[in-house]
Amino acid sequence: MNSRTLVLTHGCSLSNLPLFVAVGEGLFADEGLRVEAPYFDDIGSTAELLATGVADLGTAGFTQPLIDACRPDPPILVAGSGLMGVFVLTRDPVSDAAALAGHPVGTFRADPMEVLLHDVLAAAGLATSDVEIRYFGVLEDAIEAFTAGELAALTLAEPYAGRVRAAGGHVLSDGTDVWGHPFPDTTLVASSRFLREHPDHVRAAIRAMLRAYDLIVADLPAAVRHAQKFFPGYRLDELVDAVGRQPSMVDIRDLTATVYGRWETLRSLGLVPADVDLPLHAVNLDLLNAELAARTTAKENAR
Structure with a gap:
């Protein structure tokens, strides 16, 4: 064909x-x-x-x-x-995205993960400008920054999110809270x-x-x-x-x-x-x- x-x-x-x-x-x-x-x-x-x-x-x-x-x-x-299978993960337990105001948050430009982050922040009354956005291109770079304590939160998809959670990351959103299931x-x-x-x-x-x-x-x-x-x-x-x-x-x-x-x-x-x-x-x-x-x-x- x-x-x-x-x-x-x-x-x-x-x-x-x-x-x-x-x-x-x-x-x-x-x-x-x-x-x-x-x-x-x-x-x-x-x-x-x-x-x-x-x-x-x-x-x-x-x-x-x-x-x-x-x-x-x-x-x-x-x-x-x-x-x-996409998540907003935090280093510390956070129940309200408003707690991320003023803190560095990692995500990936023009990806559903960035879109999810926007909507999770918006649900808490925040704009993306209310947090310090750091854009990454390579997954491992973002995970290393999160593990090193450079980020308060990071958006990730599976299977990377699962490994970060197993290492102590906390789920702020799995997307279903803002986009449905x-x-x-x-x-x-x-x-x-x-x-x-x-x-x-x-x-x-x-x-x-x-x-x-x-x-x-x-x-x-x-x-x-x-x-x-x-x-x-x-x-x-x-x-x-x-x-x-x-x-x-x-x-x-x-x-x-x-x-x-x-x-x-x-x-x-x-x-x-x-x-x-x-x-x-x-x-x-x-x-x-x-x-x-x-x-x-x-x-x-x-x-």
Whole structure:
């Protein structure tokens, strides 16, 4: 189906598990797609690969399609990947985010983690300007700063959040308090051009992700083994435990309101133009709907 190798962009959390499993099990190849998924430890890699056109397909934070909606060839959210599993962690036990006023807080620019931090602070009556924001690009740098006592709080996703919690970090928010339960973290995206020119490729990728989800549900430890190379130094049992807090989910048709609901936060953070209306075109689940309908029909015919 595809003569060239597609570079699959992806994030650095376990919400990308369906993509890792689909690559590891050869499910993309089964669907006629030649792909490669490089290792990343830089949070900004996903957005950069999409923006430069190096990657036309992959997984990205659920807010990325909104942030990039005004670009000439923006990423379009076409399916889900993983849910929740993002946290605001503190060094000391804190029950009210207002206690962070004036203190240094680490996060990652233009990532759902930054969006979560904004909304947690806003729920406590604070603006991001009321804390000392420190932006990081590399996860290990942020964790080292937090461990060294340079930060009062840090946003992290699984499995990194789980290890920091085990070392004494405290959960101020797991996102469900401001975004509800469940909410998407990582989603499958395709560039607008790629979706327009190769809808069959995108649908094949969705089909591979759905098949990967089935494998995850059937045997989680076996599925997680495909993710281990993306999380060097993490034991299999650690990753399996972390997936419990950041479960996979490709069918996120019921969660589009949560995606669109972050628009005002993105405006407040200066990540989108203040004078642009909510870009409804940033989400297109037509191919996901079609593939799920085909699955249902196939199951009914098999009875």
